[in-house]
Amino acid sequence: MPSVTLKMIAKELSLSVATVSKALANSYEISDATKNIVLEAARKMGYIANPYASSLRKRRSKTVAVVIPEIADSFFAKVINGIEEVALFYGYHVLIYMTHESLSREQAIMQDFRSGRVDGILMSVSEQTDTVDHIKAVMDSNTPVVFFDRVREELPTTCIVTNDFESAFAATSHLISKNCRKIAFVGNSPALAINRNRESGYKAALKEHQITYENVLICGNDPENDYTILASLFRSDYRPDGIILSVEKLIQLLYQVCHDLNVNIPGQLKVLTFTNFAMAGFLNPPLSTINQPAYEIGKVAAQTLFKKLARTNHISEAESIVLPSEIIFRESSN
Amino acid sequence: MPSVTLKMIAKELSLSVATVSKALANSYEISDATKNIVLEAARKMGYIANPYASSLRKRRSKTVAVVIPEIADSFFAKVINGIEEVALFYGYHVLIYMTHESLSREQAIMQDFRSGRVDGILMSVSEQTDTVDHIKAVMDSNTPVVFFDRVREELPTTCIVTNDFESAFAATSHLISKNCRKIAFVGNSPALAINRNRESGYKAALKEHQITYENVLICGNDPENDYTILASLFRSDYRPDGIILSVEKLIQLLYQVCHDLNVNIPGQLKVLTFTNFAMAGFLNPPLSTINQPAYEIGKVAAQTLFKKLARTNHISEAESIVLPSEIIFRESSN
DNA sequence: TTTATTTACGAAACCGTTTTCGATAGATAA
DNA sequence: TTATCTATCGAAAACGGTTTCGTAAATAAA
Structure with missing residues (x-):
């Protein structure tokens, strides 16, 4: 029941916590022999890293948020499918938030994101959204945003839209x-x-x-x-x-x-x-x-976001990617 | 840009980090006067707690997972709507995972949950799911699971189904x-x-x-x-x-x-x-x-889960809640 | 042989909270 | 007057990883 930690593996193997951590991260600092020993022990002991400890230190959560008006709509459901597909590939987790077309809810959600809870945001704004201050604030705190479908073009980021x-x-x-x-x-x-x-x-x-x-x-x-x-x-x-x-x-x-x-x-x-x-x-x-190519929109939006996350320099510019409807x-x- | 931390507020007010933390948590240990001062400073400085530090220390993430086969289905979309509604009320965050009807994906997802990433799980199993070891393992690590729609009745927990x-x-x-x-x-x-x-x-x-x-x-x-x-x-x-x-x-x-x-x-x-x-x-x-009363199923499932989370004693039993279809x-x- | 470099690891700081455990001062009770 | 509470706060130890930096041994270069 008590989940196994790095410290327990380290003690078991008479290694330091640092070494175990690096071995699991496949660091060049660790010899192949030690890596194998650590990997084997971790497997045997059923080690699973605590994501919160990791996120706290690394300042990255491997989590993105999807903010949409609502989900009971085949369009957004399919978009999420596309997003989830790409997120899985990149090893990211997906948090879902619905504004129910309310600006104040959207603002509250965005406010929370200034905590660094998510590494990036995919969003389709609410009907009521007539200001972008709450979105800009999040972007200013270094959390990239990619818009899809319901976009706000005045912000310096990528919009995935259809024609x-x-x-x-x-x-x-x-x-x-x-x-x-x-x-x-x-x-x-x-x-x-x-x-x-x-x-x-x-x-x-x-x-x-x-x-x-x-x-x-x-x-x-x-x-x-x-x-x-x-x-x-x-x-x-x-x-x-x-x-x-x-x-x-x-x-x-x-x-x-x-x-x-x-x-x-x-x-x-x-x-x-x-x-x-x-x-x-x-x-x-x-x-x-x-x-509308909903699934594709979701995929491209997610891919665009992950591309932004991979880059270190953050010179985001306004840009539109247009996927044609049929x-x-x-x-x-x- | 550098997000404001407890330490910064503490320094600003010449208080200790502990005091600031307790004041924000509305602890009885702190005088009303100090609480007001701290609250005001936090507001003015735009403080937002780091959820990862908080989750790490408290061993609770205020996050639940929804595990479903897929979302491009009006039933699951509506269920999620119901879940999200309740989660919002309780201040919880919702992570979405899709198995795409694959048992191995379902197992991988469950494996991850043994890290304590989520406080609880709402799930509808995949078509392929003919074993529950992966689910049982998560429940054994003290993460409650509530099933809905596609349930496995052999596990000691609540199932939300229709007639x-x-x-x-x-x-x-x-x-x-x-x-x-x-x-x-x-x-x-x-x-x-x-x-x-x-x-x-x-x-x-x-x-x-x-x-x-x-x-x-x-x-x-x-x-x-x-x-x-x-x-x-x-x-x-x-x-x-x-x-x-x-x-x-x-x-x-x-x-x-x-x-x-x-x-x-x-x-x-x-x-x-x-x-x-x-x-x-x-x-x-x-x-x-x-x-099927999809939205209701989502709501009841979420409410059941939050009730389990609120309780300290974990004597979960097999039980079914039946919401009639029309x-x-x-x-x-x- | 001596010096420089590389390899492989560990000690300790750190991420930002929460929580335990004192500590202090003033109020109250004995 | 002394002992006991009470109210209010702070120091420091967690939480479980990651990362920096230092070091000893092994290897390469001189």
Whole structure:
């Protein structure tokens, strides 16, 4: 039960603690013969290093944090899969934190990271995040941050994003080509670059086709309220014939609304959605999707972070890595 | 940049490190006047305790681990949501580990936990897990484990499960009542109690109705292979007219198979699935589901673990907490 | 042979807390 | 007046590793 320590191995072998430590670290200072003896003893005694003692002295925890709005979303779940894959490879541990779209929670989480709990941070900011002071403070304390998906480009670090502008542009153009002339766009927070980019792509496509109907809705985090917002779309004279959803969560609500109000998809409304949703092709009707490469985003984000951690010089610059999304046209937009 | 330590506060205030530490811990040994002074200085200097020093000395990390097969599954994603909610409340941090259904990965992860990295563990075992030595070893080193969903009942600890037998029984009975006489059951690993319980429920219902057709398939983790297994069902004389899926991942494959082979749901095949899938009602056809209370399972599992952690005496006993699932009948089984 | 260098190891400081054990001064009790 | 508490604080020993630095022996260079 009493876990075995370096000191116990040292005593067992009549060596010093320092020697045992170095032997286990495969230091050049120790002879191969001694290393073998130590390794064997450690194995036999079932030695496992205390990570907290090690982290305290080395000032590195071999731990990274993932800060996301929430996890009940296939996108973030897949991102975490990618992150975990890479972290495992590099021997890092992964702490998970959720902001639940709350800035104050995000700030509290970031505050904690100034303790050096994690070596680096992978994050996707909350909807509410309209300041970056709390993030900058962590970066200033020498903990690198890599953003993905919901990024803040004003900070000098790497952002892993997808081609949101182009995707929204292509999606909107596609709806136009399908004879939609009143296309609505539904996003969540205008504070997020990701939403602004998609909105810009949407507007650019409208402009190119000289379409004046423009309808940008902002949904929040409250399903009931969002339902009302979506439903109101179809009760007004301003009723659209096409819609682009920027948020995965809204799919269900939109399908519900259309079901409840007898809006036929794609007959009366054509739908295209940013999502990462394996079953989209089996919905009724099959949903056209803009598939973000979630798993890849997670992998690249983690790899980028570990690259930063490996480097000693910390001249981090603002930079974007763009992984293209893939649009899959299905019946909902046909 | 150099993070502020207790020593710095002590020097600043001409107090001892011990006094500062105790003041911040709100110890009765320190006068209110001194506490206020210390608190104020700590706040002003931006003190954040080093968690590794603290964990090393206190032998408690305020960290728990979640060990799951994978996360790209709405069930586990929701469970984590529940866990995180409770962990936040108790001031705990959450480490995530995925086994990817591999026993050796699971063993490696458990091995690491013998270092005392985490105070407790929440886990759902892998498909391959046919031994519990690696788990027992961690429990013996005084790190409590709470199982959920995929449990191992032979260990003296708490298991959070849902009423799998009853759900499978009810689901099978329902298909029988809809005139299915050749009902297949698809699970993953027969090593898992959860699967055995569901299979037993399925068989019990068949028996009760004196139906002799019995068809238990085992799907694995390879989509292509699983597709073949499912497809072969409909090419044989043994072709079923009803099917119960024990695994969420298989939904997409089954719908694909039925689409490819022109098997009409529910006309030629009625389907009921264990899943936790918000969009099930909007699939084509709407899918009847046995909804596990994923979020609740996560919450209860975490609460149970924290209760164990709070207690000093460690007389853990085998015990099951059953949270009932809810069956929602939709068109796929009608 | 002498000197310089390399090899292999150990003593001790250190990482930043927490905790034990005194110590002191003032208050209270005997 | 003396003994006993009580309240408040500090010195120092943990916690279990890592790292610096010193040293003795072995080897190489002169």
